[in-house]
Amino acid sequence: MKLPSLLLAVALGSVTTVSAGLAVVECWFVEDAGGGRLAKRPAALLLRQGPGEPPLRSDLDPELYLKVRDPAGALQAAFRRYPPSAPAPHCEMSRYLPFPASVNWASGLTPEHSCPRALDGTWFMVSVSSRVISLSSLLQLQSESQRDSAFITMATAVLTVVTHTPITQIRLGQDALLDLSFAYMPPTPETTASLAPGPPPFGLEWRRQHLGKGHLLLAATPGLGGQMPASRDGAVAFATWDDNEPWGPWTGNGTLWLPSVRPFQEGSYLATIHLPYLQGQVTLELAVQKPPxxxxxxxxxxxxxxxxxxxxxxxxxxxxxxxxxxxxxxxxxxxxxxxxxxxxxxxxxxxxxxxxxxxxxxxxxxxxxxxxxxxxxxxxxxxxxxxxxxxxxxxxxxxxxxAGLSGPSLEDGIGLFLSAFLLLGLLKALGWAAACLSTSKESKEKKAQ
Missing domain, CATH: 2.60.40.10 (Immunoglobulins)
Structure with a gap:
């Protein structure tokens, strides 16, 4: 897979639409303010720029003004399909700390005892939600010594998870298809060189939450052995890397198929991609309908x-x-x-x-x-x-x-009934009279003989 190296991330917030896609994304940076409170500060993602220096943003903390490099091109590919008439999606950023997967079935993804040094540094998670897309991307920030400018920070999109069916309405009894795609590029060339060629193993997890209850629907770790939890409700996932390039970037597919959907299957679906010490998650809503x-x-x-x-x-x-x-x-x-x-x-x-x-x-x-x-x-x-x-x-x-204005009225109906009754009586009387005359005639003929 050969992708242009200068594909820039697109997505998320109140933005200006240009011919090449979304150029600047306005977000909110959310962090813990203590005492159970959250603090929000404005942030922005510069996804594409023309010639010259990046535009100044004196209203932003330089650490929250990010010039994003997207080597896998997943962000731009996702938002190239974003309808221009659709409302701007909601974008939030938060700090992220690489950590191993907490589920037992994905423990084989992290055989090392410690997080590799290539994942050191500052990480942000960008989460995007709208009626047409749900997206999560892990960004690794460059250190101050690597910055091109004092008022903007360089960042690289390492793992991006996308769905174009964040809100799905399915007819009762029909099959549901919840699409999920993801892209990954190792954060540094040194990391790529130290790995075996080809895409790494990954874990795919689908969970459903409805009416305050949640359970694991499906789990898979393509490329790894081990006992997997049994899938529920007949769920099937297309869990695979779509390409086998030796050094990346790689794109994958985690689409979920649910046969003959019933009402109990509606609710929120959480799709998570597990990589060694990295996790990306998106939320989808499934609603079941049947017209009366x-x-x-x-x-x-x-x-x-x-x-x-x-x-x-x-x-x-x-x-x-x-x-x-x-x-x-x-x-x-x-x-x-x-x-x-x-x-x-x-x-x-x-x-x-x-x-x-x-x-x-x-x-x-x-x-x-x-x-x-x-x-x-x-x-x-x-x-x-x-x-x-x-x-x-x-x-x-x-x-x-x-009645009385179309077809026979009530009086008409009574009249017709009486007329039919009299006619029937008259016919019976005539028949009786004819029978009597015939009998009398036969009797006279016998006497004459």
């Missing part, structure tokens, strides 16, 4: 005479998720002057009914008021709003027919 089906009864017509109360309307809202956020509105369309208004009458909702797949259903009821002749042809509609539906929601409707 809407049907209205009785259908297709609601009959009533003027002044009478039409039958109760029943709106079935079935097999949706999540239960929260559902709203049902009743509308009356048409009628006098072809109006559109909120339907009057008494309305109520039933209790939730739970299904085996985790979805729920309920029924909405409306008892309309007495109808008038002017409402003939009006339409009662049940409109449902839910987070899984478009802004207009989903609706079903029935037409109100007022």
């Amino acid at each position: 089906k809407v049907s209205l009864m009785p259908t297709p017509l609601v009959w009533a005479a003027p002044g009478e109360v039409p039958p109760e309307l029943l709106c079935l809202v079935s097999h949706f998720y999540p239960p929260a956020g559902l709203e049902v509105e009743w509308e009356l369309r048409g009628g006098p002057e072809d109006s559109f208004q909120k339907a009057k009458g008494k309305s109520w909702l039933s209790a939730l009914r739970h299904h085996s797949d985790g979805s729920v259903s309920l029924s909405a009821h409306l008892q309309p008021p007495p109808v008038t002749a002017a409402q003939h042809g009006a339409r009662y509609a049940c409109r449902v709003h839910h987070p899984s539906l478009p802004a207009l929601g989903r609706s079903a409707q029935v037409t109100l027919e007022v």
